[in-house]
Amino acid sequence: MPTRIETPFTNEHFAAFCQKMVGQPYWYGTTGNRATDSLLKRKTAQYPSHYPSSRIARYKKDIANGAIVCDCIGGCKAYAWTGGGEELLRALYSDESFSSKYGANGCPDKSANGMFSYAKSKGMPYGGMSTLPDLPGIALWKDGHVGYTIGNGKCVEWRSFSYGCVTTVISQRSFQSWYYLPFIDYGENQTVVRDLKRGMTGKDVTEMQKQLISAGYALPKYGADGDFGKETEDALKNFQADNGLKSDGVFGEATREALDALTKSEEEKEKPPVQETEDQKKIIIRSNGGNVNLRLGNGTEYEKVASAKNGETFSYIATAENGWNAVKGEKAVLWVSGEYSILEE
Structure with a gap:
């Protein structure tokens, strides 16, 4: 029986695909395409600011090498649209052709920001970086960019024209959130994000309570006990009222995002200022x-x-x-x- 890492569309298989793509070039607006003169011509016309004349020599080298190119969000599209990436990987170091079907296997054509919004609309788990699960194949988001976890505190990202597809240390990057991709099977770890309200119990309630406490909304009697009672409801309503949200005591999407943002802000206050790095645009x-x-x-x-x-x-x-x-x-x-x-x- 195949293991999960051998089974297409599991998170382990997807993470392995990403690792095998390390070293391939970054071309903005591409989704696992063979680098060709015609592709370069199309993308230059479509995104002229990303294909200036100063980059042409490098693009021509990629074409000569028969490289397979993606941008950051294009990495997961390449995987899904080629049916799990196996034909694509075989073509990496050969002249073999491979098929790619636009929008296939439940993966829509979305931007880096759009895919995150789409995942949330599908009820996929997501959260701030302080709650990142220790699993491979999770998408990491910051405004306009995405990477993919591979375990051991690292991720693969199609980082930029200058870097290409590389492995990086997550803690040294500036990702803001994580989320599960809707077309990837995370096995027993795949749980739907639910709206929380009084009377519910579970690990997600515990995490919410921890965030409330961290944000300054004390739960002195019961603490983060995983039981959504009156004390938690009152604290949540106070948080909602203080942040201009509907004070209904329900932990839904708007409240979740506001609490994630506040928790992230409090964490950032404790860190030294982030210096501008050379890979910033x-x-x-x-x-x-x-x-x-x-x-x-x-x-x-x-x-x-x-x-x-x-x-x-x-x-x-x-x-x-x-x-x-x-x-x-x-x-x-x-x-x-x-x-x-x-x-x-």
């Missing part, structure tokens, strides 16, 4: 020799407050619909035209 100024204007809004009608030289870099914040990039200035958010700036991950 940057905007690079590109000009033909002259300075580029930085403005207070995403258009030339906004006031110019600074200028930047060709090659100067800024911390990336966001991109507007018109292509202008928001960057971190010394005292305010500044904007630069997409014609004179590119995103470097």
